[in-house]
Amino acid sequence: xxxxPIADCVWEIPPSEKPGMRVPARIYASEALLGQMDQxxxxxxxxxxxxxxxxxxxxxxxxxxxxxGFPIGGVAAFRADTGVISPGGIGFxxxxxxxxxxxxxxxxxxRPRLRELVDALFAAVPSGVGAHGFVRLRDDEFxxxxxxxxxxxxxxxxxxxxxxAATEGGGCLPGxxxxxxxxxxxxxxxxxxxxxxxxxxxxxxxxxxxxxVHDAAVARAFGITGPGQVLVMLHCGSxxxxxxxxxxxxxxxxxxxxxxxxxxxxxxxxCAPFRSPEGQAYFGAMTAAANTAFANRQVITHRVREVMGxxxxxxxRELGLEVIYDVCHNTAKLERHVVEGEPLxxxxxxxxxxxxxxxxxxxxxxxYREIGQPVIIGGSMETGSALLVGTAHxxxxxxxxxxxxxxxxxxxxxxxxxxxxxxxxxxxxxRGIVVRAASKSGVAEEAGFAYKDLGEVVDVxxxxxxxxxxxxxxxxxxxxx
Amino acid sequence: xxxxxxxDSVAVxxxxxxxxxxxxxxxxxxxxRAVAEVMVDPATAGRAHERAVELAAPSLDLLxxxxxxxxxxxxDSEQLVFPEVEVxxxxxxxxxxxxxxxxxxxxRERVALRADPKAVTFHQFALEPHEGGxxxxxVIDI
Numbered sequence: 238x239x240x241x242p243i244a245d246c247v248w249e250i251p252p253s254e255k256p257g258m259r260v261p262a263r264i265y266a267s268e269a270l271l272g273q274m275d276q277x278x279x280x281x282x283x284x285x286x287x288x289x290x291x292x293x294x295x296x297x298x299x300x301x302x303x304x305x306g307f308p309i310g311g312v313a314a315f316r317a318d319t320g321v322i323s324p325g326g327i328g329f330x331x332x333x334x335x336x337x338x339x340x341x342x343x344x345x346x347x348r349p350r351l352r353e354l355v356d357a358l359f360a361a362v363p364s365g366v367g368a369h370g371f372v373r374l375r376d377d378e379f380x381x382x383x384x385x386x387x388x389x390x391x392x393x394x395x396x397x398x399x400x401x402a403a404t405e406g407g408g409c410l411p412g413x414x415x416x417x418x419x420x421x422x423x424x425x426x427x428x429x430x431x432x433x434x435x436x437x438x439x440x441x442x443x444x445x446x447x448x449x450v451h452d453a454a455v456a457r458a459f460g461i462t463g464p465g466q467v468l469v470m471l472h473c474g475s476x477x478x479x480x481x482x483x484x485x486x487x488x489x490x491x492x493x494x495x496x497x498x499x500x501x502x503x504x505x506x507x508c509a510p511f512r513s514p515e516g517q518a519y520f521g522a523m524t525a526a527a528n529t530a531f532a533n534r535q536v537i538t539h540r541v542r543e544v545m546g547x548x549x550x551x552x553x554r555e556l557g558l559e560v561i562y563d564v565c566h567n568t569a570k571l572e573r574h575v576v577e578g579e580p581l582x583x584x585x586x587x588x589x590x591x592x593x594x595x596x597x598x599x600x601x602x603x604x605y606r607e608i609g610q611p612v613i614i615g616g617s618m619e620t621g622s623a624l625l626v627g628t629a630h631x632x633x634x635x636x637x638x639x640x641x642x643x644x645x646x647x648x649x650x651x652x653x654x655x656x657x658x659x660x661x662x663x664x665x666x667x668r669g670i671v672v673r674a675a676s677k678s679g680v681a682e683e684a685g686f687a688y689k690d691l692g693e694v695v696d697v698x699x700x701x702x703x704x705x706x707x708x709x710x711x712x713x714x715x716x717x718x
Numbered sequence: 719x720x721x722x723x724x725x726d727s728v729a730v731x732x733x734x735x736x737x738x739x740x741x742x743x744x745x746x747x748x749x750x751r752a753v754a755e756v757m758v759d760p761a762t763a764g765r766a767h768e769r770a771v772e773l774a775a776p777s778l779d780l781l782x783x784x785x786x787x788x789x790x791x792x793x794d795s796e797q798l799v800f801p802e803v804e805v806x807x808x809x810x811x812x813x814x815x816x817x818x819x820x821x822x823x824x825x826r827e828r829v830a831l832r833a834d835p836k837a838v839t840f841h842q843f844a845l846e847p848h849e850g851g852x853x854x855x856x857v858i859d860i
Contacts, residue, residue: 275727275730277728277729277730302730302731303728303729303730303731304729304731304732304841305729305732305839305840305841305857305859306839306840306841309731325839325840325841328859329836329837329839329859330836330859365824365826365831365834366757366758366793366799366824366826366831366832366833366834367757367793367794367797367798367799367824367834369797421791421795424795425791425794425795426794429794434834435831435833435834435860436833436834436836436860437731476794477791477794477795477836480790480794480836480837480859481791481794481837483836483837484787484790484837484838487837487839487840488780488783488784488787491780491840503840503841504840504841504843505839505840505841505843507840645730645731646730647730648726648727648728648730648731649730649731649733649833649860650724650726650733651726651730675826675831676830676831676832676833677830678832678833679831679832679833682833718834
């Protein structure tokens with residue numbers, strides 16, 4: 238497939254390369270990262286370019302890798318009036334996302350009690366296959382969570398009012414419709430609020446390394462004062478509830494597409510016109526799942542505050558355990574962007590891609606309005622993570638989107654063949670990183686060598702000016718599913 | 719006797735598998751055991767919990783999709799995993815399945831947990847006759 242360089246770190250596959258492509262496919266990557274992308278990325282991003290109503294181009298971020306339907310790292314905008322919505326462009330883990338909290342603690346204060354802290358967090362935040370949380374809900378209460386997201390948590394004592402302003406969409410996206418959610422989805426997810434899941438999901442205690450501050454002014458706006466400061470990061474989504482919503486509607490769209498006369502190059506790209514009854518039903522159910530994901534991260538935040546308050550013998554407010562930001566990387570949202578010089582309502586699908594709105598953009602909290610929205614890019618438990626900030630250029634280049642992680646370079650099975658989970662846990666302990674995991678094999682699957690170089694991914698999005706580097710973070714404690 | 723192999727080079731973030739069975743019953747049972755193997759080490763899970771499942775779908779491949787989705791649903795809704803399954807499949811439309819499952823509660827103190835499957839995808843999803851039996855390809859989102 239012809240992949241042409243059109244600018245620094247921008248590669249384009251023209252529509253002539255595959256029958257049915259309506260727009261070009263555009264991949265953002267350095268030459269090294271492009272070389273590490275598997276063939277599935279190129280097939281999948283060009284498949285996305287075939288979907289009805291797509292505007293400008295099908296995009297893939299520098300952490301892109303082979304997914305299902307869209308590539309992971311995929312971004313596409315579809316006209317709200319004539320375009321489609323596709324569960325395969327969002328993923329089953331609806332509103333999988335990242336949240337980061339700052340603290341007033343330093344590594345010197347935390348290090349002596351690190352093992353105790355990690356053990357306590359592991360006990361307080363259930364993880365692994367089939368895990369259930371401590372929040373007991375009736376059906377009608379769960380429907381309130383679907384409508385109100387993090388707001389429900391704050392009203393019920395699982396958060397602070399200011400957490401909402403530090404969450405994308407205020408922790409509650411508009412348009413959630415619990416009536417479009419199946420009983421099976423409710424049964425599957427009602428007991429899972431406050432759980433981490435497995436795979437690449439984690440709860441991590443992190444520290445700003447000596448050379449970790451890249452933009453001191455923006456870092457200060459994030460409440461980051463300098464090296465040695467401890468932060469807490471979490472990565473998880475809507476758990477079984479969102480997974481079942483995705484399953485239900487993928488199955489439904491697979492059958493409904495025929496009635497709408499739509500054919501797709503990959504069955505996982507099953508879709509429906511956004512304005513059709515099926516499209517609106519899915520949007521309502523998907524948004525309900527997105528709001529439960531915000532609530533899930535909010536309840537985990539509450540647990541983190543409880544645990545850290547207990548371990549360090551101080552009120553969580555005194556510890557400064559405030560949310561810097563919470564951002565989604567698996568959603569479809571109705572947004573207005575300038576397309577061909579005109580404002581246009583589009584349904585922006587981000588699958589393994591982070592919203593990165595720039596200064597002054599709508600929905601950027603007041604505290605960040607002049608600098609842009611905080612962006613959280615999660616790395617592996619070995620390599621660390623990064624905080625960036627959204628840019629004005631992202632709004633015109635990538636529909637306000639950037640990378641979400643390091644991106645895998647090898648399969649989970651390949652990673653497990655290279656290292657035992659127990660061995661890796663010991664190696665990390667020797668480097669000062671304490672790991673607790675529900676599954677030892679799951680630890681091996683998430684080894685640092687299974688991922689691309691996070692620094693290279695961050696460097697590319699920084700060079701492209703679709704988000705700017707602010708702080709690098711290094712893990713010292715990790716809880717895995 | 720059915721067998722399955724995990725495909726390392728397909729959909730690297732997820733779990734792709736190819737499943738072969740002597741007949742449809744064997745294929746569906748083998749695929750179910752493979753899903754259990756994704757979730758836990760089957761040798762560490764007991765067989766004391768039993769469930770019966772009955773499903774119907776307009777086509778055989780959708781029946782397989784619904785069957786594997788049901789096992790993932792039971793993992794979250796009842797915290798159960800089923801390494802032992804007997805399945806009877808009727809291939810005449812509407813296709814039907816009747817299964818008896820035996821397994822264990824997902825207790826991390828006792829059962830060696832592995833990955834938490836989110837869903838069955840339609841990416842490269844296929845079920846077809848193969849050398850006198852049946853073959854399926856399934857990618858599971860992890």
